[in-house]
């Protein structure tokens with residue numbers, strides 16, 4: 001199955017036409033918890049048609065600050081109310097010194113951070129009584145690293161037992177910004193933990209820097225890396241097209257969904273895996 | 277806590293940089309690219325505040341606006357995990373801190389409040405109330421739409437272009453905002469003190485037209501003549517049409 005990020009920017013057009021045909025939608029709980037009126041109606045309409053994946057933004061799993069259990073309980077109710085299939089969050093932090101920053105900051109790749117983050121993932125899983133998927137984020141600078149990004153991610157997965165939300169575009173962006181081979185990165189990744197894939201576009205703002213904007217179409221090298229990833233995976237997993245800004249015609253988004261589905265289909269044909 | 281103090285400090289330094297733009301060297305950091313984080317964070321906060329407060333953004337000079345956003349975000353730790361409610365914190369911060377901008381714009385806190393209330397009402401969770409859609413305006417008990425804000429302002433932030441509000445405008449202004457059930461749109465009704473009090477009474481529980489006008493007239497020490505009754509009926513009739521009155525009991 002291939003889904004689309006449910007954005008207010010195109011929610012109405014999406015629901016009033018049949019141009020865009022995702023298998024599921026993904027939404028950030030932060031944008032919908034405690035919301036009624038017009039937006040709630042649209043969300044309810046969407047939920048009648050599509051299963052929901054929930055992708056959090058502000059839990060700040062990698063923060064030195066204590067976990068916000070009050071907010072986590074609200075997320076738990078939201079997951080129940082919307083019958084969400086998945087809850088995922090980012091391997092990053094978005095709050096520090098008791099202040100929300102509303103963006104995803106890179107966690108230092110250190111041994112103590114592995115322990116800290118893993119413990120918190122387990123606390124979240126315990127409270128939600130379900131496994132969560134943790135996403136590899138784009139980052140523009142390392143911070144006091146003691147190990148590589150790959151070692152850090154694998155260590156967290158091993159220690160926490162969480163699933164991995166593999167954002168293939170983020171791997172591409174990071175490999176460009178930090179000069180490594182994205183294929184080798186995928187080879188080294190603990191792929192058995194991958195339960196969900198994100199695909200998106202990005203923006204190259206300088207010769208040596210790509211920003212993960214979700215504001216452009218997916219580029220061919222990222223499709224290629226996705227193809228490679230699908231070949232490597234020993235199972236079918238849901239794939240999401242993320243498009244947050246600079247929204248094109250819905251027909252263009254549907255074309256991207258089709259392309260992702262096609263790549264998946266081809267990869268899976270070669271092996272007789274069950275479909276997701 | 278399994279996190280070492282050094283890791284914590286490095287994370288804190290990066291966060292402080294994002295909030296203030298002041299960078300203290302952190303080991304291993306790419307000093308050229310780290311600026312992206314400050315920019316990304318600042319842009320998100322600035323964009324969110326600009327779209328929440330278009331009137332205030334229009335009123336202030338670019339320098340005043342940037343100063344406000346910077347002061348707020350660097351000195352106030354934002355508490356809301358939901359960014360759409362963060363603008364409320366700017367309003368509270370300006371009102372509590374008695375921002376120096378209030379000297380030049382004494383109505384600034386009310387303008388921010390007015391702009392925030394519209395968002396809050398548009399976004400608020402649905403509230404339902406039991407009532408019949410049809411009824412007799414003069415005999416039945418009237419049910420006020422629970423999705424409303426009834427507010428008192430000392431400056432006409434809802435009536436006048438903020439650029440033209442002066443200290444001489446200071447007075448008592450009453451505003452009713454309500455959310456239409458079907459479209460979810462927010463409606464504004466400017467009220468006389470009499471009607472404001474009447475609606476306040478009605479917000480407590482359903483009353484008939486007679487009960488409402490009697491109680492309000494007694495409080496205001498005015499006689500209920502035919503003209504007043506006709507005016508009130510007209511207002512209530514409009515209120516049913518606009519959805520400010522949800523129905524009858």
Ligand SMILES: [Fe+2]
Pocket residue numbers: 135167198199242
């Ligand atoms: Fe992603």
